[in-house]
Amino acid sequence: MNRRDFLRATLLGSAAVAVASSPIELFAAKDKSKKKSKQPLRISFQEGTAPGKTLGDKLDYMEANGVVGFEPGGKGLSGRVAEINKLLSGRNIKVSAICAGFDGFILSQDAATRKIFDVTMKEIIEAAGAIGSVGVIMVPAFNHQVPVLPHTADTRAYLIEQLQLLGDHALKNNTTIILEPLNRKEAFYLRQVADAASICRDANHDGVRCMGDFWHMTTEEPSDYGAFFSGGKYLQHVHIASRGTRNMPGEDGEVDNYVDGFRALKEMNYPGFVSFECGCKTNREEAVPTALKLMREQWEKA
Ligand code: MG
Numbered sequence: 197m198n199r200r201d202f203l204r205a206t207l208l209g210s211a212a213v214a215v216a217s218s219p220i221e222l223f224a225a226k227d228k229s230k231k232k233s234k235q236p237l238r239i240s241f242q243e244g245t246a247p248g249k250t251l252g253d254k255l256d257y258m259e260a261n262g263v264v265g266f267e268p269g270g271k272g273l274s275g276r277v278a279e280i281n282k283l284l285s286g287r288n289i290k291v292s293a294i295c296a297g298f299d300g301f302i303l304s305q306d307a308a309t310r311k312i313f314d315v316t317m318k319e320i321i322e323a324a325g326a327i328g329s330v331g332v333i334m335v336p337a338f339n340h341q342v343p344v345l346p347h348t349a350d351t352r353a354y355l356i357e358q359l360q361l362l363g364d365h366a367l368k369n370n371t372t373i374i375l376e377p378l379n380r381k382e383a384f385y386l387r388q389v390a391d392a393a394s395i396c397r398d399a400n401h402d403g404v405r406c407m408g409d410f411w412h413m414t415t416e417e418p419s420d421y422g423a424f425f426s427g428g429k430y431l432q433h434v435h436i437a438s439r440g441t442r443n444m445p446g447e448d449g450e451v452d453n454y455v456d457g458f459r460a461l462k463e464m465n466y467p468g469f470v471s472f473e474c475g476c477k478t479n480r481e482e483a484v485p486t487a488l489k490l491m492r493e494q495w496e497k498a
Pocket of ligand 1: 376409435473
């Protein structure tokens with residue numbers, strides 16, 4: 197054996213040993229053994245997503261394209277219960293979640309602002325229950341909402357207490373409240389799925405849940421897979437958008453990759469919806485079907 201062959205054999209041998217015994221290889225081997233669920237991808241649209249003039253048109257479009265969830269906004273929802281129930285009757289579409297819509301905010305320093313939040317949020321929860329929604333999405337405090345309670349352990353304890361009370365109201369109405377972590381530009385207080393899930397765990401209440409939004413996760417999460425997995429049994433909803441500009445999935449090209457996150461959702465047997473929360477920078481009639489195709493292909497691949 198000449199020197200070159202010796203080096204080659206030694207390097208290959210040591211590399212093989214190193215690979216076989218490394219934690220990465222063990223993890224990968226374990227990963228391959230995980231059984232992925234046959235869980236279908238349940239796609240949901242917010243009210244502005246589908247082409248069409250009226251809500252009826254949009255729901256027709258959604259039904260024809262296999263979209264099974266509808267996420268209305270919470271603003272004025274109690275006045276729309278009858279309309280929404282009528283339009284959804286006989287369709288294969290359920291209300292996936294209610295997107296916020298309350299006034300005031302839960303972590304305000306000002307008691308009157310907290311009261312406004314409580315009254316308007318409870319009204320939305322009641323309407324959400326009446327249209328069969330999985331939950332009502334809420335954010336503890338947006339950056340522009342001031343004066344805000346300080347980001348301390350006491351505030352966290354207060355938040356949990358308040359969430360338990362709201363959770364009681366939600367369960368009474370056959371729905372839940374869903375904490376949404378946002379990116380730091382919108383809300384510094386709650387930014388990661390794991391933090392939201394940890395609040396849910398400490399609230400220890402069936403009416404208190406959390407979600408992940410691919411758009412915010414792009415900024416805040418080191419791993420889509422890790423983020424969704426950290427939501428565990430508390431993960432109740434998912435938002436999706438393109439990852440560069442928050443438009444239709446696919447409109448930002450290569451960066452619109454959701455496979456890693458979808459893999460977690462499949463392995464977790466995530467039973468909820470993946471709901472569009474995004475604009476559209478091209479033509480909605482073309483961008484929506486392209487986005488649906490891209491998501492279904494990536495779900496299949498995950
Ligand atoms: Mg969102």
